[in-house]
Amino acid sequence: MEGTSVHRLLALxxxxxxxTNQVHLTVDPxxxxxxxxxxxxxxxxxxNRPDGWTVRRNTSRGPMKQCGDEFGHFAGFTCSINSLHPxxxxxxxxxxxxxxxxxxxxxxxxxxxxxxxSGGSVILQSPVLPVMEGDDxxxxxxxxxxxxxxxxxxxxxxxxxxxxxxxxxxLLHVSSSDEGLxxxxxxGHGESPSSRISVxxxxxxxxxxxxxxxxxxxxxCPYFISTLLMLSLFRQRTKANDPPVSEEMTSSFHAGQGxxxxxENVITAVTTQHHF
Numbered sequence: 001m002e003g004t005s006v007h008r009l010l011a012l013x014x015x016x017x018x019x020t021n022q023v024h025l026t027v028d029p030x031x032x033x034x035x036x037x038x039x040x041x042x043x044x045x046x047x048n049r050p051d052g053w054t055v056r057r058n059t060s061r062g063p064m065k066q067c068g069d070e071f072g073h074f075a076g077f078t079c080s081i082n083s084l085h086p087x088x089x090x091x092x093x094x095x096x097x098x099x100x101x102x103x104x105x106x107x108x109x110x111x112x113x114x115x116x117x118s119g120g121s122v123i124l125q126s127p128v129l130p131v132m133e134g135d136d137x138x139x140x141x142x143x144x145x146x147x148x149x150x151x152x153x154x155x156x157x158x159x160x161x162x163x164x165x166x167x168x169x170x171l172l173h174v175s176s177s178d179e180g181l182x183x184x185x186x187x188g189h190g191e192s193p194s195s196r197i198s199v200x201x202x203x204x205x206x207x208x209x210x211x212x213x214x215x216x217x218x219x220x221c222p223y224f225i226s227t228l229l230m231l232s233l234f235r236q237r238t239k240a241n242d243p244p245v246s247e248e249m250t251s252s253f254h255a256g257q258g259x260x261x262x263x264e265n266v267i268t269a270v271t272t273q274h275h276f
Contacts, residue, residue: 022046023053025094025110026129032195033116033123034084035144042067042079044094044110054097055079059090084117114196121145122192124184130198137171139164141184141192152184174199 023046034040044053054074055067068074071088072081081088093112113128125140141152141164149167153160157180162169167186171178174197181194 023094023110031125032128036119039082044077053094056095057092086117086119088117116193121190124192130200133201139169141167143189152186156180
């Protein structure tokens with residue numbers, strides 16, 4: 001029973017780590033559109049495996065290219081592209097160095113992002129990552145020359161949504177209805193490519209579940225360790241007397257029963273979370 005309890009505790013910790021830890025791709029500068037010749041840095045963020053990831057992409061030049069092989073320079077967990085070109089437009093993501101894809105494991109790759117490189121004169125600066133529901137989002141329309149802010153018109157899904165006298169527009173308290181393709185136009189300079197803005201909702205149930213799991217582990221681990229120590233001392237003191245097998249099995253059973261019940265409850269809770 002002791003061995004089974006240890007295995008279940010390890011399985012519980014592994015399940016918790018898989019449900020809370022995931023690699024994230026960040027972009028510096030944090031925007032989705034760039035002019036030809038600009039540079040960008042893509043970073044795979046994972047505290048547990050900082051050097052276990054690489055950056056891959058799908059572009060018009062071919063699928064599944066890896067940073068450092070046919071584009072950019074890869075060092076540690078960072079991919080740097082020093083001079084962007086329109087053919088660098090495409091989807092980018094972090095992936096395990098083992099080559100596993102998101103179809104085989106939810107923790108082996110990050111969510112993908114779209115980067116656009118324009119050979120024109122205008123770009124739209126907008127968030128490259130999904131924004132939180134309820135936050136304010138600022139859109140900026142930028143011309144290559146001159147670099148100072150100019151009046152711009154903004155569009156969502158092809159429809160005019162407003163002007164920005166200094167080239168900026170703020171979307172207040174965004175919701176799912178604000179999701180869509182955005183672009184801008186500066187008179188006399190041209191129009192930017194379109195970029196998608198995604199809005200993610202808040203998930204208090206997920207935070208609550210993780211808090212409950214941590215609390216359970218904090219309560220159970222000291223109990224479990226102290227129980228094993230007590231059983232070990234008991235066996236040392238009574239080794240010469242050879243107690244009945246039934247007593248030893250009963251003690252071990254009660255020592256691990258609490259952990260077994262917790263394991264079953266946590267498995268149910270985590271399974272329920274992934275059905276949301």
